[in-house]
Amino acid sequence: MFAHVAQAQTPLPEAALNTFYDQLNAYRTARYEPLPDLEALQLPSTFSGADLRALHLTERHIVRVDLVYTAFRLNPAFNQRQLNLSRIRNLAAGLPGLLTDESITWTLVEQTGCASPTACQPFFHGFVVYVTRHATAATSRADLDSLTRKLRLLEKKRPKSAKKAPGKKVACNLPFTRLTNRQMARNLRGAYRCPERPAQIVKFELTVDEHGATRSVRVLPPAKPLCTAELEEALRQSIVFASGFPINRRQFPFIVRGAVRLPMGPWQVVGQPDLAFTSFSLPDSVARLYRVFLKKKNPQHKHDYCEARITRAGELLADTAAAEEMPLPPDANVVTRVMQRHPEWSKEVVVTDVTGSMFPYTYDLLAWLQLSALQDEKTFVFFNDGNDQPDKDKRVGKTGGLYQVRTDRYETIRDKLIETMKAGGGGDAPENDAEALLYARQLTAADSTDLILIADNYTFPRDAKLLKNTTAHVRIILCGVRDYINPRYLALARKHGFSLHTIEGDIEDLSKLLEGEIITIQGQQYQVTGDGFKLVQKT
Known part of the structure; x- marks a missing residue:
């Protein structure tokens, strides 16, 4: 390109x-x-x-x-x-x-x-x-090396029995803020200047890195109108953490959720502060190392607190320098989260992109398979966008790089996925998702079998036109949804009756929308156009 x-x-x-x-x-x-x-x-x-x-x-x-x-x-x-x-x-x-x-x-x-x-x-x-x-032979080898190291670590810590060992207790504290809640609320009142302040409780979510720096602020869709962008900026200015989430003398990134009471005023109502934190959560990669329990304050503790115990994986990681965790995107566990949300998806065929951009989600798929124990045989189709052929030689519908396996054994699925990755890393951005879906449809005996596509939100398939006459129902798990859903995937789902699934929730029945309608999806507003969708307001 x-x-x-x-x-x-x-x-x-x-x-x-x-x-x-x-x-x-x-x-x-x-x-x-x-x-x-x-x-x-x-x-x-x-x-x-x-x-x-x-x-x-x-x-x-x-x-x-x-x-x-x-x-x-x-x-x-x-x-x-x-x-x-x-x-x-x-x-x-x-x-x-x-x-x-x-x-x-x-x-x-x-x-x-x-x-x-x-x-x-x-x-x-x-x-x-x-x-x-661009994916190259060298980057593909690096991805494979990292994947196999992480899988070895995961396989070593896989419990041999259903009962989990309690693990050694380690130090744990909730993240520290630079100011008290009351001081932060006072700053928030001064920073948030919006003429529309109807009485309501507005929920928010902050993503904070391991150093305590706020990476993103998101106000959840309120019941009544407010100046959302201004409130997000005021929250960013007013809530400042002094550290990441401290566990075992290390600092980790985290997500904090809270609520703001509008209209804001002096703290005169007991038990109803202007600003409050409601929960903290940690990335799955941290949860694999430590079992963290958030506790409410009690007679022995004046404030909420946490307890943590190191897992077998945490012990291995501490002793093995080569097994360093690679940086993962915030939604790196999206496959696990969606699959756990839908245990009824037991017979669907899984189609997944295993090119370089999808590496974190490839690992997540294998981690979910290893920990979920398949009860029946399941069909998987892996694709790498052409087995490393030059981008200029790729032809829509005939790109290739498709590999399939039907089994109930995790090891067989893992080996086939690694075989696909070894054969090609992708090259350019767009992939041959539609070609893989049609190939998967040919493998199914029953026309009613649904397909699950694990796809990159920011890389729309180059061959989507191949789906023109498809009657298959496709559930698309979107990976890498960082700030909004790619409108092209919304348009694809509306056109063919597909459903979309993110770490936050499920998006269905888009085909019922009429041109010109404006809808809110996971906090963002989109308008239906003649060509599909476009984002018209990011909240």
Whole structure:
């Protein structure tokens, strides 16, 4: 993709550019924050050819482009749309094929957190380009080495009996905040200035890293209107942790959930503070090392507290430097969570992408299989997008790299998945998901058999048109949903009657929606368009 930066390009027709622009996702936020777990490259609004060459697109491919600007303007007649169109036209001229690449997700982001030229000056203006490196034989070998190390660790700690050993007790504390709850609530009252403050309890969720830095803030959909972006920014400013989650003299990332009472006021109502934390949770990778129990305050403890015991896996990890945990995305256990949520999915055929971008979820699938013990034979189809053939030689419907196994033995499934990974790592971003689904459908004896597709949220299949006449019902588990669901998957589900499943919940019956409808899905608002869906508000 984009093997070179062109010096001169034929301008895109104005009508085509306007049509492209009208379908873009768009949302407002106080101040733009790049996604923490994707490689982000910033192109200022005054980018040059040298800036484009610095993207090194011979070594990596684009998965998402955000055009970021501020809402403030000195001249009321200023036309932001025309400026945005001009910037997109300039970028497309330097990167041929950019606007026609359906694997790339585009988003307009309007920042609302400044109200003067001086205040807006430090805000970023321009393109944020998210990239991922091309899969190569070397990266595939590294992924395989890491996967086998992690699987060995997982297999060693697999309990030999149903009863879990209690484990050695280790030190554990709830994460410390830099201020008291009362002080944070006072700061929140000062930072949150919204004219619409109907009385209600609003829930929120913060993702915090191992150093105590807040990575994301999300206000859950409230019952009544409020200034969501402003509240999220106020929470980000007011709630500051001094550390990660301390366990056994180590610090771990965590998620904290809480609630805000609106309208906020002085702490005069006993038992009804403006701000309260309701729960803490840890990544599954930490739960495999330690059994952590959150306890409510009691006569011996004035505050909520925690207890932790080290597992056999934790002991092995402490003694084995080579078994270091690799960094995993926040939803790395999405396969396990969805499968546990749906124990009735016992006969479905599982189709999964095992290319480089899916490595964390490949491991999650095997971890779930190892711990769930299959009762009956199950069919799996693994695909690697063409057995490492060059991207230019891949043909829709004939890409290949499909491997299948039917068994009830974990070891057989594991070996077939590793065989598929050894045969190819993927190459470019789009994969041959539809080809794999149709292949899986041919393997099933009964037309009623449903298919489960484990797919990358930001990498839409290059061959989705192959599903034009399919009658199969497909349940798509979306991996890597970092801030919103790829509207192309929503459109695919609506068109064919598929269902979508994320770590947060299930999305069904999209085919019942009418064009023009605006719906809220997991806190984000999408509009049904003639071509599918587009994000119209990120809350």
